[in-house]
Amino acid sequence: MKPIDLFEETYGAVIVNKVRSGLTMLGIVIGIASVIAMVAIGQGAQGSIQSSIQSIGSNLIIIMPGASRSIGSTVSAGRGSAETLTPDDAAAIAALPNVAAVAQEVSGRYQVLSNGQNTNTTILGTTSAYPAVRNVQVDQGNFITDADVAVSNRVAVIGPTVLQDLFGSTTATATPAMALDATIRIKGVDFKVVGVTLSKGGSGFNNQDDMIYVPLSAAQHYLLGTSAYLTEVDVEASSEGAMAGVQAAITNLLLSRHNISDPTQADFNVLNQADIVAAASSVTNTFTMLLASIAGISLLVGGIGIMNMMLTTVTERTREIGLRKAIGAKKKDITLQFLSEAVMLTFTGGAAGIVLGWLAAFLVTYFSGTATSVSLGSVILAFGVSAAIGIIFGYYPARRAAGLSPIEALRYE
Amino acid sequence: MMRTIIECRNIRKTYRTGNEDTVVLKGISFLINEGEFVAIMGPSGSGKSTLMHILGALDTPTGGEYFLDGRNIATFTDDELADIRREKIGFVFQAFNLLPRATVLRNVSLPLVYAGVEKEKREKIAEAALDDSAFPKAFWRHHSNQLSGGMMQRVAIARALVNDPALILADEPTGNLDSKTGEMVLHTFQSLNASRGKTVVLITHEPYVAEHAGRIIHILDGTIVSDKKNDARRIARKTDDEAHETH
Numbered sequence: 111m112k113p114i115d116l117f118e119e120t121y122g123a124v125i126v127n128k129v130r131s132g133l134t135m136l137g138i139v140i141g142i143a144s145v146i147a148m149v150a151i152g153q154g155a156q157g158s159i160q161s162s163i164q165s166i167g168s169n170l171i172i173i174m175p176g177a178s179r180s181i182g183s184t185v186s187a188g189r190g191s192a193e194t195l196t197p198d199d200a201a202a203i204a205a206l207p208n209v210a211a212v213a214q215e216v217s218g219r220y221q222v223l224s225n226g227q228n229t230n231t232t233i234l235g236t237t238s239a240y241p242a243v244r245n246v247q248v249d250q251g252n253f254i255t256d257a258d259v260a261v262s263n264r265v266a267v268i269g270p271t272v273l274q275d276l277f278g279s280t281t282a283t284a285t286p287a288m289a290l291d292a293t294i295r296i297k298g299v300d301f302k303v304v305g306v307t308l309s310k311g312g313s314g315f316n317n318q319d320d321m322i323y324v325p326l327s328a329a330q331h332y333l334l335g336t337s338a339y340l341t342e343v344d345v346e347a348s349s350e351g352a353m354a355g356v357q358a359a360i361t362n363l364l365l366s367r368h369n370i371s372d373p374t375q376a377d378f379n380v381l382n383q384a385d386i387v388a389a390a391s392s393v394t395n396t397f398t399m400l401l402a403s404i405a406g407i408s409l410l411v412g413g414i415g416i417m418n419m420m421l422t423t424v425t426e427r428t429r430e431i432g433l434r435k436a437i438g439a440k441k442k443d444i445t446l447q448f449l450s451e452a453v454m455l456t457f458t459g460g461a462a463g464i465v466l467g468w469l470a471a472f473l474v475t476y477f478s479g480t481a482t483s484v485s486l487g488s489v490i491l492a493f494g495v496s497a498a499i500g501i502i503f504g505y506y507p508a509r510r511a512a513g514l515s516p517i518e519a520l521r522y523e
Numbered sequence: 524m525m526r527t528i529i530e531c532r533n534i535r536k537t538y539r540t541g542n543e544d545t546v547v548l549k550g551i552s553f554l555i556n557e558g559e560f561v562a563i564m565g566p567s568g569s570g571k572s573t574l575m576h577i578l579g580a581l582d583t584p585t586g587g588e589y590f591l592d593g594r595n596i597a598t599f600t601d602d603e604l605a606d607i608r609r610e611k612i613g614f615v616f617q618a619f620n621l622l623p624r625a626t627v628l629r630n631v632s633l634p635l636v637y638a639g640v641e642k643e644k645r646e647k648i649a650e651a652a653l654d655d656s657a658f659p660k661a662f663w664r665h666h667s668n669q670l671s672g673g674m675m676q677r678v679a680i681a682r683a684l685v686n687d688p689a690l691i692l693a694d695e696p697t698g699n700l701d702s703k704t705g706e707m708v709l710h711t712f713q714s715l716n717a718s719r720g721k722t723v724v725l726i727t728h729e730p731y732v733a734e735h736a737g738r739i740i741h742i743l744d745g746t747i748v749s750d751k752k753n754d755a756r757r758i759a760r761k762t763d764d765e766a767h768e769t770h
Contacts, residue, residue, distance in 0.1 A: 111636060111637055111639065112636075112639055112641075114642075115636045115642075119636075122624070122625070126624050429618075429620060430620075430622060432620075433616075433620040433622075434633070434637075435605065435608075436579070436581060436608060436614050436620075437608065437609065437614065437633060437634040437637065437682070438605050438606065438608050438609020438610075438634055438637045438638065438686075439605060439637050440601075440602045440605045440606075440637075441601060441602060441605075442602075443637060516581045517576050517581050517582055520581075520616065520620065
């Protein structure tokens with residue numbers, strides 16, 4: 111039997127029972143559509159989490175001080191509270207191979223006044239390398255320069271959220287031009303605004319939009335009153351492949367600089383951006399798996415529907431099978447005919463399901479704003495799965511048809 | 524010397540139901556030559572259907588040898604039998620067994636689909652077979668369930684002819700037809716046999732139908748009781764008015 115004839119037979123048989131074929135297909139359509147939509151929602155969530163992690167900088171390694179404990183006490187003040195990281199450590203890290211840039215940070219939260227309005231926000235003392243390392247872009251004006259850091263200039267670069275809080279109102283949006291060259295008062299000290307950063311769209315903790323950047327030295331002199339310790343060091347590795355090596359090198363360097371022989375007792379933490387991405391990904395992966403397996407169950411039910419219909423079809427067409435065998439159809443021909451019927455049903459259902467699932471994902475994005483992403487991989491997988499379901503659930507009925515004795519089949523009433 | 528199409532040597536068939544053996548055929552032997560028109564006649568339960576299944580390579584005997592067109596097919600596997608049926612035998616059944624939602628042409632060319640013949644060639648052969656079985660051209664594209672019984676049986680006869688078989692095997696072909704259309708079908712068989720030299724084996728329980736054959740084999744209780752030339756052969760009349768009647 112030629113493939114074209116097989117297709118013709120199959121198409122004819124499927125089209126004869128339009129309603130029944132349609133309803134059976136519907137099970138697969140819903141199954142595939144929900145798999146596609148669920149995976150799209152899961153992958154969309156993963157994508158948006160990953161991109162927000164990527165937005166804090168590329169090839170980024172963050173070093174934070176460890177937890178501080180008072181002498182004779184076991185009470186921990188929490189990670190990052192110890193005063194163990196020094197500007198000299200940062201300079202030594204900058205000298206390591208494969209380190210592209212190093213930004214030092216000190217930070218604190220203070221009340222900020224300007225223009226008759228006030229807000230409480232994070233003040234970050236840093237160096238000129240910060241925008242490159244942490245992926246921050248200046249909208250208008252300029253960022254803190256090396257010269258500012260060298261002479262402790264009282265200049266500030268403000269984030270868009272701070273700009274709105276200090277210069278805008280409930281009815282009007284503040285423009286960067288309104289803030290440039292204005293004076294803001296942080297902890298009673300006047301700073302001149304020299305730049306406004308572009309919005310990064312972040313939210314929650316460590317929101318880089320809700321921040322004021324000042325020179326590292328100015329923050330130490332005027333705000334913190336200390337110049338000895340850093341609250342964070344950001345390191346940009348020269349490439350993604352070099353990150354693990356750089357991370358290990360930093361750990362070894364700091365252990366020896368801080369005279370610590372047991373790595374478990376380290377007074378600092380080195381966080382790799384890839385680790386953060388991996389941790390977040392594993393959460394969203396679990397989420398995606400959960401959604402996909404729920405959808406998979408409906409696909410399984412659809413498959414059983416296909417099998418049920420195929421078994422009914424085989425019984426109904428017993429005489430036809432007998433006739434086909436009498437006029438020379440082999441077992442293989444009959445098996446193929448019924449198998450391809452099942453595959454045609456699931457494949458058509460799968461194609462419709464992909465379109466429907468894609469549409470559902472699109473509507474979810476359109477109405478709820480949740481990011482979704484229909485990947486080529488999940489489409490190919492859906493096609494593969496629907497064809498496989500056709501073969502798996504069509505095989506038993508097809509074998510049953512092929513195994514019928516032509517005499518019995520012809521006698522069947 | 525005529526070529527031998529069918530040679531049965533002491534064919535036996537036993538069915539086993541539970542612990543009991545039922546002997547249906549108790550040693551059947553006969554020869555059928557090319558171009559013969561033979562009726563196998565017997566009442567129901569005589570074993571004629573079982574014999575028909577064996578002659579048609581739908582089943583294998585439990586004992587004896589069966590040569591069809593020179594090949595002993597008593598020991599063939601299911602798929603080998605399928606090949607034999609496709610190449611050597613054209614079946615005509617009592618219940619027509621057409622695909623109801625397929626066109627006449629599609630029904631007739633179905634055996635060629637399994638033979639792997641191209642569609643265009645297939646339809647040419649099918650059209651020729653329809654002409655041979657005197658099926659009116661106007662109905663070639665009709666679905667087979669739109670036809671009358673007599674018309675359906677002629678489609679079935681055309682289907683039996685398309686693979687140019689060595690043997691046409693008809694199992695009670697007039698059983699579901701009224702006497703007039705039955706006459707018409709018998710006429711088709713007779714003309715195929717007479718003018719085209721086709722070997723026809725007709726299985727029936729009706730003496731009237733059997734009398735249209737040139738030779739009658741009587742079967743009773745699994746054995747042949749008589750096998751003789753039919754001297755008083757009936758000739759079926761051609762009745763063409765039926766061709767214009769549809770349901």
